[in-house]
Amino acid sequence: MQTKVKKLIENILEKEIVLEKPKDISLGHFATPVAFSLAKELRKSPMQIAQDLALKFQDNDIFEEVSAVKGFLNFKLSNKFLEENINKAFELDYDFAKNIDDTKKESILLEFVSANPTGPLHIGHARGAIFGDALLRVGKYLGYDIVSEYYVNDAGAQMGLLATSLYLAAKEYILKEEVEYPEQFYRGDYLIDIANKCIEKYGKDIFNDESKKDELAQFAKDEVMKIIISDLKDLGVEFDNFVSEKSLYSSWEDTKKVLEDNGSLYTKDGKVWIKSTELGDDVDRVVVRDNGIPTYLAGDIIYHKNKYDRNFDRYINIWGADHHGYITRVKSAIKFLGNNPDTLEVILSQMVALLQNGKPYKMSKRAGNVILMSEITEQIGADALRFIFLTKKSDTHLEFDIELLKNNDSSNPVFYINYAHARINQLFKKADLSLDDVKDVNIDNINQDAKDLIFQSLLLGTILDEAFTKRDMQKVTDYLHSLSAMVHKFYNEHKIVGIEDEKAYLKALAMAALSIRVGLKVLGINAKEVM
Numbered sequence: 001m002q003t004k005v006k007k008l009i010e011n012i013l014e015k016e017i018v019l020e021k022p023k024d025i026s027l028g029h030f031a032t033p034v035a036f037s038l039a040k041e042l043r044k045s046p047m048q049i050a051q052d053l054a055l056k057f058q059d060n061d062i063f064e065e066v067s068a069v070k071g072f073l074n075f076k077l078s079n080k081f082l083e084e085n086i087n088k089a090f091e092l093d094y095d096f097a098k099n100i101d102d103t104k105k106e107s108i109l110l111e112f113v114s115a116n117p118t119g120p121l122h123i124g125h126a127r128g129a130i131f132g133d134a135l136l137r138v139g140k141y142l143g144y145d146i147v148s149e150y151y152v153n154d155a156g157a158q159m160g161l162l163a164t165s166l167y168l169a170a171k172e173y174i175l176k177e178e179v180e181y182p183e184q185f186y187r188g189d190y191l192i193d194i195a196n197k198c199i200e201k202y203g204k205d206i207f208n209d210e211s212k213k214d215e216l217a218q219f220a221k222d223e224v225m226k227i228i229i230s231d232l233k234d235l236g237v238e239f240d241n242f243v244s245e246k247s248l249y250s251s252w253e254d255t256k257k258v259l260e261d262n263g264s265l266y267t268k269d270g271k272v273w274i275k276s277t278e279l280g281d282d283v284d285r286v287v288v289r290d291n292g293i294p295t296y297l298a299g300d301i302i303y304h305k306n307k308y309d310r311n312f313d314r315y316i317n318i319w320g321a322d323h324h325g326y327i328t329r330v331k332s333a334i335k336f337l338g339n340n341p342d343t344l345e346v347i348l349s350q351m352v353a354l355l356q357n358g359k360p361y362k363m364s365k366r367a368g369n370v371i372l373m374s375e376i377t378e379q380i381g382a383d384a385l386r387f388i389f390l391t392k393k394s395d396t397h398l399e400f401d402i403e404l405l406k407n408n409d410s411s412n413p414v415f416y417i418n419y420a421h422a423r424i425n426q427l428f429k430k431a432d433l434s435l436d437d438v439k440d441v442n443i444d445n446i447n448q449d450a451k452d453l454i455f456q457s458l459l460l461g462t463i464l465d466e467a468f469t470k471r472d473m474q475k476v477t478d479y480l481h482s483l484s485a486m487v488h489k490f491y492n493e494h495k496i497v498g499i500e501d502e503k504a505y506l507k508a509l510a511m512a513a514l515s516i517r518v519g520l521k522v523l524g525i526n527a528k529e530v531m
Contacts, residue, residue, distance in 0.1 A: 001085055002462040003099055005030055005062075009075070012056055021459075028067070028074030029455055035071050046071030079444050082451065085458050086511050090439045094518055097461035098142060107145040109307055110136055112318035113232070113239075114151040117224045118162045118186055121231055122370035124320070127398065128349040129373075130389040132318045133237040134473045134523050138464055141522050147312075150239045151303060154221050155246040156296060162186060162224075163217035170195035170207045194223045231374045235382050236524045248302045252294055255302050255337070256287075264336035274301075279332035300326070301333040308339040315344045316471075318394070324348060347471055352389075353399040361402065380405045383525045384414045390473040390523060408531075413481055415531075417516060420484035422531040423491055424513040428506060431497045438507040445501050449494065450508040453486050457515040464522065473523070480519045487512050 006019040009032065017032045035049035042049055050068035057066035057075075065076040089096035112132025115125050132148070139146045161184060169191035171177045198206060198219055206212050225242075232238065256272075259265045264275050270290035274297070277284050287298040307315055319326070323346075331341035354361040354371055361371055377385055384405040391413065392398050410416045428434065443454070460479070467475040487509070496505045517527040 001458045002030070003465070005075070005077070008062055012060070013053060022074065025452055025455070027069060028065070028076045030075045030077075031069075031072045032075075033072055035068075035073060077455065079451070082454050082458070083443050086443070086454060086507065087439065089458065089511060089514060090435065093514070094521065096514065097464055097518055097522075099461040099465060105143075105145065106313045107147075108139065108314045108316060109147050109149060109310065109312040110139075110316045110318075111149045111151055111307075113237075114153065114319075115228065116153045116158050117221045117228065118158050118165075119188055119224060119370075120190055120227050121373040123352050123354055123373050123376055124370075126235065126373040126376070126385065127352050127389050127394065128318045128320065129232060129235060129237050130386050130524075131347075131349060131394045131473060133235075134386070134390055134476075135316075135318075135468065135471065137524055138468045138473070138476070138522055142464060142468055144468070147241065148239045149241040149243060152221075152225065152242055152244045152246075153299075154244050155249060155299060159217040159221065160213070162220050163213045166191055166195055166198065166216055166220045167207055167213075170199070170204075174199065175204065175207065190224070190227060191220075194220050197223060231377070234374065234377055236386065243303065243306070245299045245303065248299065248306060249294065251306070252298060252302055255298075255305050258305070258338070259287075259301075259333075259336055262336050262338065264333075274329070274333060274336065276329045276332040279328070279335055281328045281332055285329050297326075297329060297333075300330055301337070304330060304334055304344070305337050305339075308334065308337065313343065317344065317346045318349055319346055321348045321350045321395070345471075347394060349394045350397050353397070355399065355401040357403050358401060376402065384412075386524055387414045387417075387477060387520075391477045393472055393474050413477070414525075416488075417480050417484040417520070418528040419531050420487040421513055421516045421520075421527045422529060424487065424509045425529050427491075427496055427509060431502060431506060433503065433506060435510055438503040438510060441503040441507050443504050443507060446504045446508055447494075449490055450505055453490055454508050454511050456483055456486055457511040460515045460519055463519075476519060476523060480516060483512060483515060483519075487516075 002019060002021075006017065009019065009030075010017055013034070015034070017034045020031050020033070022028055022031045033046075035046040035053060038044075038049050039046050044052075047068060047070065050071050050073045053073055054066045054068050057063055060066075061078055062081045063075050064078040065074075067074045067076075092098075110132060113121070113125060113129045115121055121129070136146055136148050164182065165186035168179050168181060168185055171179045173192045174195055195207075198216065201219070202212075202215075206216065256265070259274065264278075265287070266273055266275065271286045272288035273284045274287050275284055285297050286295050287301065288294050304315075327346045330346075331344060334341040334344060354376070356362070380402055388400050388405060389398065405412055405414060408415055443450075463475055463479045467473055490509070494505070496502060496509070499505070520527045
């Protein structure tokens with residue numbers, strides 16, 4: 001709605017403006033400081049300019065009042081304009097907040113999670129998964145052409161380590177043999193499950209044949225990916241594409257040739273280096289070891305060449321915070337490959353601290369030494385986990401207590417918002433009315449609190465736009481919590497059922513319910529009808 005109002009004001013003033021929402025809604029629904037920017041040009045005070053500009057809005061049915069206050073131009077929307085927007089929202093239902101325009105035709109490749117396929121996802125992975133999926137959903141809702149992708153790191157030393165870990169689990173827990181554990185290996189009961197499946201398919205002898213190590217690694221990787229995909233699906237996260245790192249290495253020589261032709265590689269100490277310091281990295285990086293095997297960075301370079309070869313307008317990577325140092329070197333490689341590194345956007349996802357009754361959460365034995373994502377999803381539900389992970393920007397530290405998310409009171413933000421939605425539904429049941437009974441009712445006689453509730457409810461499209469543009473899903477969760485607070489306050493302070501303008505007030509509340517329902521749905525959460 002804010003975009004629509006902004007365009008209307010700009011058409012009347014015949015100039016571009018900045019449109020803001022005053023902290024005190026009694027001053028108006030919107031305000032612009034445009035008079036201050038015109039003061040030098042017009043050689044008048046901002047207060048006089050604002051007063052002059054206000055006159056341009058006389059006899060306009062969009063605004064109930066346009067006033068000049070301390071140089072600001074304040075706009076109060078008319079009942080007629082609010083009602084037109086509510087009626088349109090009811091007509092569009094789930095699509096009411098889309099605000100689709102031609103500027104959103106941008107195609108985006110969004111890569112997230114991309115955890116090594118060596119074990120089930122832990123709670124830290126959940127943060128990037130939820131943020132990435134919410135960004136994907138909001139972007140698609142707003143009309144962006146977005147493809148989601150998971151990069152499977154199925155090459156390198158971790159695959160050999162996975163095979164060794166599977167071998168150790170089979171020997172100790174299934175074949176009951178004594179084993180000597182190396183310094184590094186993966187732990188967790190999931191390896192025993194995979195070892196049993198491996199024996200079922202290949203027989204026990206596979207664990208006595210050293211030549212079968214690669215086959216073990218491939219089998220284990222495939223089974224771990226099944227676990228990962230299943231756990232993500234339980235969380236409401238699914239991907240359009242899965243890209244195998246191993247499958248991309250066949251194009252390494254072609255990629256290397258492009259880099260060589262651009263003069264970005266050199267050989268030293270038997271290794272091949274990329275000149276990443278030329279583009280801001282602190283040191284040059286090795287892309288081929290002295291044994292001729294490409295490094296992990298080489299894999300990333302091949303993958304990003306593959307991405308850019310698919311010709312998206314923008315590329316977004318959501319990485320764990322520990323990958324911060326990789327940003328410059330990957331962008332350097334993109335530049336050396338002849339592509340524009342500015343179209344790559346890297347968003348970092350910080351770690352999560354999980355508490356239970358105020359104390360650090362106890363590690364899962366099944367996971368070995370981490371807190372499993374699936375374990376927390378099972379305890380508190382996907383909706384609660386998704387919401388709480390979106391209540392802070394992804395690049396800030398997040399700490400929460402899972403017991404709080406089991407409370408049926410205002411301390412639990414998910415309950416608080418769902419309860420607001422359920423309360424509105426309960427009022428309709430109590431009045432024995434449906435949306436069809438109230439959607440065409442005139443709202444002229446409702447009080448200011450109800451009008452403010454309608455205005456706030458109609459801002460969802462603006463909030464979603466800001467959240468996607470700034471890559472900040474916290475804006476949506478904050479908005480939903482604030483709107484729900486208004487609903488609870490209105491419910492507690494005003495009698496609704498049985499009063500003279502009952503239907504008009506229920507119409508205002510129905511608009512709030514629609515915004516809550518759509519806002520949650522866009523985040524991948526279903527609003528509850530009954531609590």
